[in-house]
Amino acid sequence: MKLFLKDHFSFIILYLITFISLPFIINQLDGFENHYGYFSFLAILLLLIFLVIRYFRRKKMYTRLKETNLDRDNFLIYQPSSPIEKAYADQLKVVSSLFLEKEEKHQDYLQEQQLLISHAVHQMKTPVSVMQLLVQSNQMNNAHSFEAWQKVKTECDKLNFSLNQLLSYSRSTKLLSDLKIEAMPLKKIVQEVINDLKDYFIEEEIFPKVVIPADIILYSDQKWMKVVIYQLLSNAIKYGEQQSTVYVHYQTGQLSIKNKGETIPKSDINRVFDLFYTGTKGRKRREATGIGLYLVKKILNTLNHSFDLTSHQQETIFTIYLSESIGTAAK
Numbered sequence: 312m313k314l315f316l317k318d319h320f321s322f323i324i325l326y327l328i329t330f331i332s333l334p335f336i337i338n339q340l341d342g343f344e345n346h347y348g349y350f351s352f353l354a355i356l357l358l359l360i361f362l363v364i365r366y367f368r369r370k371k372m373y374t375r376l377k378e379t380n381l382d383r384d385n386f387l388i389y390q391p392s393s394p395i396e397k398a399y400a401d402q403l404k405v406v407s408s409l410f411l412e413k414e415e416k417h418q419d420y421l422q423e424q425q426l427l428i429s430h431a432v433h434q435m436k437t438p439v440s441v442m443q444l445l446v447q448s449n450q451m452n453n454a455h456s457f458e459a460w461q462k463v464k465t466e467c468d469k470l471n472f473s474l475n476q477l478l479s480y481s482r483s484t485k486l487l488s489d490l491k492i493e494a495m496p497l498k499k500i501v502q503e504v505i506n507d508l509k510d511y512f513i514e515e516e517i518f519p520k521v522v523i524p525a526d527i528i529l530y531s532d533q534k535w536m537k538v539v540i541y542q543l544l545s546n547a548i549k550y551g552e553q554q555s556t557v558y559v560h561y562q563t564g565q566l567s568i569k570n571k572g573e574t575i576p577k578s579d580i581n582r583v584f585d586l587f588y589t590g591t592k593g594r595k596r597r598e599a600t601g602i603g604l605y606l607v608k609k610i611l612n613t614l615n616h617s618f619d620l621t622s623h624q625q626e627t628i629f630t631i632y633l634s635e636s637i638g639t640a641a642k
Contacts, residue, residue, distance in 0.1 A: 317394035325361050329354045369396070421484060428481040432474050439474065443467050468510060472545065473600070479538050480602055486535070486613045495533045497566070497633075498523040501559050504540045511545065516553045517570075519544070523561040530634050535610045542603040543568045543629050549599075550627070566631045575622035583620070584608040 333353055337346050366373075446464040450457050482489065498521065505512070505519050512519060529536070547557045547570035555571040575583065579590040587601035611618050611631065619630045 321361070321365070325357060329357055333357075425481050425484060428477060432478045432481075436471070436474055439467055439471050443471070464510075465514060476542075476600065476602055476606070479606055483606060483609055486610065490532050490535070490613070492530060492532055494528045494530055496525070497527045497529040497561060498525050500529070500533065500537055501540060504537055504544055505559075507541065508544055508548065511548050512557075515548050515551070517548050517551050518556045519559065520556050521559045523559065523566075527561060531614050531616065535614065539607050539610050539631070540568075542607050546603055547572075547627075552625075564633055566633055567628055569626065569628045571626055574625055575620075575627060580620060580622065 333350055337350055443464065446460050446467060450460045450464070453460070501521055501523060505521070544557065544559075547568055551557060551570040551572040558567070558569040560567045560569065575590070582588050583590050584604050584607070585601070586605040588605075589599040589601045608618075617632045619632075621628050621630075
């Protein structure tokens with residue numbers, strides 16, 4: 312009640328002057344009945360003066376409220392003058408402090424989560440590497456059980472891929488702080504990724520074909536672009552037809568990865584980049600995580616590389632639009 316009276320004090324004063332003081336003064340001077348028009352004129356004039364004064368007192372606040380870019384400074388009332396403004400300003404400061412406190416706790420939680428994931432992945436990668444070495448050794452020494460060890464190797468490769476994907480997802484939360492834009496040969500990067508995936512290509516009986524001029528120099532972050540190409544090629548293998556070819560083609564600033572396989576439904580095209588969305592095809596394959604294309608989108612957006620995904624007539628093409636310079640590629 313006290314705050315209400317303070318906020319409406321100016322209205323009360325205006326009312327007292329207009330409807331009590333003015334009629335009394337006019338009546339004392341020359342009779343109120345003969346000067347009703349003069350009273351109306353003075354009442355309107357006082358109202359206009361009151362509104363003008365009120366507008367200029369709160370002009371800065373009105374201007375601040377109309378601004379579209381909302382940040383912490385705009386969130387608070389600028390130089391509050393009236394009691395209600397000061398009360399709101401005090402409350403907003405409290406809310407702002409609570410938000411900042413929550414944000415700091417959330418950032419601490421994200422950092423702890425990232426460290427935990429990173430530590431867990433590195434701890435798990437060591438035994439996986441040991442198992443892969445044991446598999447290779449037993450495959451060479453026990454030819455009669457080669458197929459059984461090959462199955463173990465396949466599962467180890469899947470586990471290693473999932474761990475790398477989880478580690479990339481964890482690190483992507485601080486992607487901007489880990490960027491290094493530099494010139495690098497595109498064909499060399501693609502060939503390195505294909506070499507990393509050669510066992511997967513052989514296992515699925517899918518063949519890569521690279522059509523990239525050796526003198527194409529890409530300006531981007533080498534580490535994160537390799538993550539993107541790795542994810543796209545692994546998806547092309549996973550969802551490609553056996554005995555088919557995955558084409559990696561470059562022409563006039565466009566890097567395209569094309570595979571033959573089941574067409575992605577139109578209803579899934581825009582949603583496959585959402586985190587944990589596996590889509591119709593992903594539900595048929597239990598190993599789908601819904602992380603890969605989310606990572607691809609996040610990395611390419613951060614690197615400012617636009618992209619496009621099309622799928623029709625049993626053919627899927629992912630195109631990345633790049634900036635490049637023609638020169639002599641490093642060998």
